[in-house]
Amino acid sequence: MIPLSYLLMLSAILFTIGVLGVLFKRNTIVIFMSIELMLNSANLSFVAFSRYLGNLNGQVYVFFVMVVAAAEVAIGLAIIVNMYKNFKSISADRANLLKW
Amino acid sequence: MEMLLFFFFAIVCVISSLCVVFFKNPVKSAISLIVNFFSMGAIYIILNAEFIGLMQVLVYAGAIMVLFLFIIMLLDVKHTTKERVYFKNNLSVVLCFCFIFLAIIFSVATSLYNAGLMKGLNGLDWMFLDNSNTKAIGKVLFSKYLLPFEVTSLLLLVAAIGILVLGKKKNT
Known part of the structure; x- marks a missing residue:
């Protein structure tokens, strides 16, 4: 049996890498991929807890998270396509209309 | 054996x-994200969550990554390879x-300590009660979580309409 702490550690590492990607990358598509990484790490800790508490609810939540992630990716990529139409670039620094 | 497999897939994941x-190239990023999803699915299967592992491979690696690769293919992304200044500074990262x-x-x-979960977490073999993980999840999903499941379909409908509105050509 794998200790719970190892799984949580892996989940935390993956989440941190995702946060780094969102913070430091400029390419909007890669930022979206990093968001997927973060969602996945949250899923991993859900499954780990569901395994160790002997409870199936965590896995059902993972199912819902996957549905939300699919919807979010579709909408986000449509927004990226619109952004490319407007700016001719997908750099996150070009979308600075709301910047103070 | 289980530990060995877990460590292998965890290292591949990281x-x-x-x-x-x-x-720097978003196509390479997408390919490594697919590798990440596959190894994540393998970890789920090691944790006896076969349904979630298969959904991971089908939905993420199958559907979502194809969408990503399509968008990368449709858009010309060669001009955005410059990174932010502080990304080059390794120490800050x-x-x-x-x-x-x-x-x-x-x-x-x-939070684990406050919930008293630090010790005494020994996994139960509930997965084998129903002799399949998928069957057990189906039972929970269609009884206790029936309403959220139906609301999920509404969410997908809203997403589809939103994509149509966003992708429509503006002819005003």
Whole structure:
């Protein structure tokens, strides 16, 4: 049996890498991929807890998270396509209309 | 054996997610993200969550990544390879990583400690009660979580309409 702490550690590492990607990358598509990484790490800790508490609810939540992630990716990529139409670039620094 | 497999897939997971962040070419990032999803699915299967593992491979690696690759193919992304200035500074990246990682570990450890879950967590063999994980999940999903499941379909409908509205050509 794998200790719970190892799984949580892996989940935390993956989440941190995702946060780094969102913070430091400029390419909007890669930022979206990093968001997927973060969602996945949250899923991993859900499954780990569901395994160790002997409870199936965590896995059902993972199912819902996957549905939300699919919807979010579709909408986000449509927004990226619109952004490319407007700016001719997908750099996150070009979308600075709301910047103070 | 289980530990060995877990460590192998965990290392593959971490390396491929680092590749996602550090590759300059978004196509390479997408490919390493697919590797990451596959190894994540393998970890789910090691944890006896076969349904979630298969959904991971089908939905993420199958559907979502194809969408990503399509968008990368449709858009010309060669001009956006320049990174932010502080991304070149390795020290700031490492410091940021350590800070966020320690913050997560600290908060999770304190909440686990407060909930009294630090010890006495021994996994139950509930997966084998129903002799299949998928069957058990189906039973829970269609009884206890029936309403959220139906609301999920509404969410997907809203997403589809939103994409149509966003993708429509504006002829005003």
